Amino acid sequence: MQKIAFIVLLYLSVLSYHNLYGQTSDDYFVFVKGGRFKVGSAEGDDDELPVRKIYVEDFYMGKYEVTAGEYCKFLNAVNPDTSLLRKYIDMKSSYKGVSCHIFAEDSGYFVEPGFENTPVVFVSWFGADAYCKYTGGRLPSEAEWEYAAKGGHLPFPQNMKHYLYAGSNNPDETAWYRNNSGNHPHNAGAKKPCRAGMFDMSGNVSEWCSDWYDSEYYGKMPEKNPQGPKKGRLKVHRGGSWYNTPEMLRVTNRRASKPVTVNATIGFRVVKDAAKLSE
Numbered sequence: 001m002q003k004i005a006f007i008v009l010l011y012l013s014v015l016s017y018h019n020l021y022g023q024t025s026d027d028y029f030v031f032v033k034g035g036r037f038k039v040g041s042a043e044g045d046d047d048e049l050p051v052r053k054i055y056v057e058d059f060y061m062g063k064y065e066v067t068a069g070e071y072c073k074f075l076n077a078v079n080p081d082t083s084l085l086r087k088y089i090d091m092k093s094s095y096k097g098v099s100c101h102i103f104a105e106d107s108g109y110f111v112e113p114g115f116e117n118t119p120v121v122f123v124s125w126f127g128a129d130a131y132c133k134y135t136g137g138r139l140p141s142e143a144e145w146e147y148a149a150k151g152g153h154l155p156f157p158q159n160m161k162h163y164l165y166a167g168s169n170n171p172d173e174t175a176w177y178r179n180n181s182g183n184h185p186h187n188a189g190a191k192k193p194c195r196a197g198m199f200d201m202s203g204n205v206s207e208w209c210s211d212w213y214d215s216e217y218y219g220k221m222p223e224k225n226p227q228g229p230k231k232g233r234l235k236v237h238r239g240g241s242w243y244n245t246p247e248m249l250r251v252t253n254r255r256a257s258k259p260v261t262v263n264a265t266i267g268f269r270v271v272k273d274a275a276k277l278s279e
Contacts, residue, residue, distance in 0.1 A: 029060035029272060030197040032144075035153040038161070039146055040218050041252035047215040048252050055224045056147050058274040061140060064188040065200050065207065065269045066131060068101045069116035071123065074131050075102070075109040087260070088127030089120075095264035096183050096243075117187040119205040119267040125235045125259035128208045128268035137270040139210040142236045142254075143226045144271060149202070149239070149251040151195030164250055166194035166201030166239065171246045175203025181242035185267075198269070201239050202249040205267035209236040213256030234258060241265035 034057040040048040071089070080088060091102055100122040101115035123131075125139075132138045140148070149166040167174040174192045176185065181203075189199040201207075211217075211228025213236045228236065234256035240249035243265050247253065257266065 028063060029270075030063050031274070032059050032061055032148050032196055033153045034058040035147075037147050037150060039143060039221075039252075041250070044250065044252050045254070047254050048218070050219055052218060052221070053223070054143060054221065054226060056141075056143050057225055059140075059144055060272045060274060061144070061148050061196075061198055062137075062269040062271070063193075063198055065119040065205055065267050066128075067117050067188055068111045068120045071100075071120040071127075071131060072102050072109050072111045074134055078130075078134060088124060088130060090122040090262040093122060093262070098184050098264040118185050119188055119200070121185065121205055121264050121267050122262045123267065124262050125208050125257075127262075129210075132268070132270050135270055137272040139208055139268060140271040141225070141227050142209045142211040142238065143221075145201075145207065145209050145238045146251060148196050148198060149194055154195050162251065163195075165203075165246075166198075166249075166251050167192050171202065171249055174201075175240070175249050176200070176242045177203045177240060177249055178243060178245055183242070185242045185264075202251065203240055203244070204242055205239075206237045206241045206244075206255060206265055207239050208266060208268040209238055211236045213254070237266050 034055065036053050036055045038051050039054050040051040042049065042051055089100060091100055091104065093099065098121065100120060101112040101118065102109055103112065129139055150162040163169050165171050165174050171177055172180055176191065185204050191199060193199045194201045212232025213234040214229045214232060217229060236254065236256050238255065240253065248255065
């Protein structure tokens with residue numbers, strides 16, 4: 001009886017979260033009007049150069065990073081075989097006490113109580129990509145991610161380029177990071193959002209993007225809707241995490257890992273093309 005009661009309680013908890021923030025909710029996605037912006041930074045690392053003006057089209061971006069509760073629902077829906085499950089997510093490992101907080105039991109997947117609304121971690125690029133496609137979306141391009149983190153089309157005051165972090169020049173206002181996280185990720189949406197309306201673009205967990213990584217890509221990217229190199233060895237992730245210093249939280253900072261990488265600091269969020277949001 002206790003086991004049944006636990007499963008029912010867990011189900012209701014996940015269900016209530018989906019009703020509030022889930023992808024069927026009208027306010028889960030934020031509309032990001034397309035436009036031109038300067039990608040990169042002259043004050044950053046070499047791979048953030050050259051600073052160039054590029055254009056991205058309209059898109060919708062998830063207001064929150066995908067949570068353990070949402071990813072658990074995905075696993076129960078697709079019920080991947082063992083080899084595919086291992087490709088998607090690591091439910092066994094932990095780092096500094098942080099795990100994905102999802103476990104398998106009786107042919108189902110469940111979230112440890114209290115972690116339903118924390119960003120899913122220990123998920124590979126393949127696991128993130130599969131989730132996005134299952135929901136009718138995709139991972140953001142690196143250009144879309146930076147454009148949104150900088151505030152999208154919203155103008156800044158004169159002589160101001162953009163915030164150093166997504167939504168502020170003070171990382172404590174907008175990000176969970178090494179100095180304030182207590183060495184673990186936190187519930188999605190607890191800090192100040194970026195100007196475009198998304199939470200945790202800086203800090204909490206770093207976010208997979210669709211692009212292959214090339215340290216010299218900015219010098220040769222197309223001026224409209226760049227999608228990254230056609231091939232590569234590493235996949236981009238952006239935004240920094242609960243474990244990182246402020247330097248890695250900058251909206252222009254670039255990081256990349258092998259797409260099979262699963263660790264406690266990388267998660268993701270969903271993007272949808274403007275024409276597909278109603279599908």
